[in-house]
Amino acid sequence: MNYWTVIPAAGQGKRMNAGISKQWIELLGKPVLAHTLDVFEKDPLCEGVILVGSKQELKQMQQFVQTFQYTKVHQIVPGGKERQQSVYEGLKKVTKDADLVLIHDAARPFITHDSIQQLVARAADSGSAVLAVPVKDTVKKVVQDHVEETIDRSSLWAVQTPQAFRLSIVMKAHEKADKEGYVGTDDASLVERIGETVAIVMGDYHNIKLTTSDDLLFGQAILLDRQG
Ligand code: CTP
Ligand code: MG
Numbered sequence: 001m002n003y004w005t006v007i008p009a010a011g012q013g014k015r016m017n018a019g020i021s022k023q024w025i026e027l028l029g030k031p032v033l034a035h036t037l038d039v040f041e042k043d044p045l046c047e048g049v050i051l052v053g054s055k056q057e058l059k060q061m062q063q064f065v066q067t068f069q070y071t072k073v074h075q076i077v078p079g080g081k082e083r084q085q086s087v088y089e090g091l092k093k094v095t096k097d098a099d100l101v102l103i104h105d106a107a108r109p110f111i112t113h114d115s116i117q118q119l120v121a122r123a124a125d126s127g128s129a130v131l132a133v134p135v136k137d138t139v140k141k142v143v144q145d146h147v148e149e150t151i152d153r154s155s156l157w158a159v160q161t162p163q164a165f166r167l168s169i170v171m172k173a174h175e176k177a178d179k180e181g182y183v184g185t186d187d188a189s190l191v192e193r194i195g196e197t198v199a200i201v202m203g204d205y206h207n208i209k210l211t212t213s214d215d216l217l218f219g220q221a222i223l224l225d226r227q228g
Pocket of ligand 2: 011083
């Protein structure tokens with residue numbers, strides 16, 4: 001099934017503390033945003049991309065898309081203060097007759113075609129699906145400086161992007177959250193709030209989000225490993 005993709009790239013990368021936002025950081029000589037966009041540009045199932053950038057970076061982003069000749073980027077739109085607002089702005093620009101929409105963070109450049117294919121197949125069936133991996137660490141609930149509870153790990157999954165939804169479902173979820181001033185930590189949590197079931201698709205531990213500078217080290221290792 002064909003899909004559209006919304007790519008939020010309007011954050012400031014405060015935790016990375018690199019002096020530039022994360023999508024411009026180069027990994028093996030190529031900006032993070034190029035690593036991410038290349039995957040969707042090359043995927044025949046992807047019909048169009050809406051890129052969301054911060055107001056101050058829109059010109060830079062337009063130039064970047066021209067230089068790299070990304071033919072699937074239909075629009076570059078200004079984002080909001082929070083990621084959720086940026087995604088909502090992007091969703092509004094997706095063509096109304098799209099069946100599925102994938103929402104994928106610009107800062108997660110190691111997504112593979114294989115994962116996308118599995119995610120899309122599941123979402124086409126169930127309406128909503130996310131990539132996730134089982135949590136490997138033991139997780140404890142901490143109060144001040146001591147453990148309150150050790151949480152049963154067997155049902156805990158770390159959720160990634162892309163997250164895939166039927167356009168009508170995710171629009172309804174974002175509209176409701178926007179109206180009610182609800183802010184969730186991902187798009188699926190908004191969809192859960194309107195009573196939809198979100199399917200879990202086994203992701204890949206290499207599909208990391210670049211958040212702090214340690215992640216750049218892992219990221220380079222992942223790319224070098226892929227080069228063989
Ligand atoms: N994002 C966005 N609009 C925002 C905030 C974030 O489009 N107002 C995007 C980021 O550009 C990133 C993705 O959402 O691709 C995931 O967010 P995160 O990892 O938190 O990135 P930043 O917000 O840039 O980083 P930080 O929270 O450390 O400032
Ligand atoms: Mg952020």
